[in-house]
Amino acid sequence: MRILLNDYAGYPFILDFAQKLAERGHEVLCVYAGYNTTPQGNAAVQVGKVHLQVKPLYTRQPLRKDKFFKRWLQEREYGYLVIDAVKSFHPDVVLSANTPLDAQWILLGSLNKEGVPFVFWLQDIIGIATQNILARKMPLVGRWIGKYYIFLERFLLRKSSRVIAITPDFLPLLERWGVPAERISVIPNWAPLDTLPVRPKKNPWAIRHNLGDKFCFMYTGTLGMKHDPSMLLQLALRYRQDTSVRVVVISEGPGANWLREQKRREKLDNLVLMGYQPFEELPNVMGAADVLVALLKPDAGVFSVPSKVLSYLCAQRPVLAAIPQGNLAARIIQKEKAGLVVTPKDNRAFVDAAQRLRNSEEQRLYMGAKGRSYAERYFDIAVIVTRFERIFEAL
Secondary structure (H helix, E strand, C coil), X not given: CEEXXXXXXXXXXXXXXXXXXXXXXXXXXXXXXXXXXXXXXXXXXXXXXXXXXXXXXXXXXXXXXXXXHHHHHHHHHHHHHHHHHHHHHCCCXXXXXXXXXXXXXXXXXXXXXXXXXXXXXXXXXXXXXXXXHHHHHCHHHHHHHHHHHHHHHHHHHHHCCEEEECCHHHHHHHHHXXXXXXXXXXXXXXXXXXXXXXXXXXXXXXHHCCCCCXXXXXXXXXXXXXXXXXXXXXXXXXXXXXXXXXXXXXXXXXXHHHHHHHHHHHCCCCEEEECCCCHHHHHHHHHCCCEEEEECCHHHCCCCCCCHHHHHHHCCCCEEEECCCCCHHHHHHHHHCCEEEECCCCHHHHHHHHHHHHHCHHHHHHHHHHHXXXXXXXXXXXXXXXXXXXXXXHC
């Protein structure tokens, strides 16, 4: 088949997925937003791959997520860029993930005219997320804008040839929105196990950044509107007098900028802030950690699953998570005994859980091993690719 995979974010596991599809003989074009400030995968994965093209798509100007109208225009522009890619590639099917709804709407309309099946890979419930965020920023106007995006997302899901949800938690909402059950599949996310091997604590990256002999609480990935960077600040404040501890945050954007200002204001030498690291360094980056940290705001639990937790499990390190208890990631951590989960906004419980992990190497080793064991059982990319292939073939 000719498969166009559109992932606005360019996440590593989706690029890995594109590579595995190509290895089975499918012609694959993977496109993503080149200007996006997210921890993107290794676009060079296409080197030497006969059946794979990886292509960043660039809007005329860098993305402005902090300017609502400008962002709206650029997201629409991205939709038209994907359409151009479709017209030149002539796919048999399009799989689209992590893409703004206005861009999805433009893309779906074009594909329907061309008779090309459109598969909506539902990673987040964007409409509800938009309403929650904008209602806090602009109480009256924000609610109406949020209602529009909920309507738009429901329309897109109902008109899609197939919906692939990453968690069964989305099924009740999809049923209420009238998406036919026979057009919905649930395929949980995963992390690219073969490109995330376990690395020792004292590895070249850790030594280069003077972290090899420090106890590291580490957060990697986006710090967006559904995350609370203040909890990382509380962690740094708790250990400001302990010269053997570092709180390492690898991120970019508004959340990272806010932490940078707090670091300056509070004179927190133990708070280490870095931009996104090269994808090939990611195993060593997470290997440098003693504890890996995940965050999700209370109202984000219903519409989002922090996929970074899945990468954390591959690293064989315990997870300290401040995420809603009912969230899929929280359930995995607790069921597998791969870390500790506390309620978001509960700073006291968060730093207490951090101290428990700091005090017990035995517990950290046990939880890390449990997490890696889960990854090895459930992140079998061959099985996952086969499930997607069956969906594409049916279309």
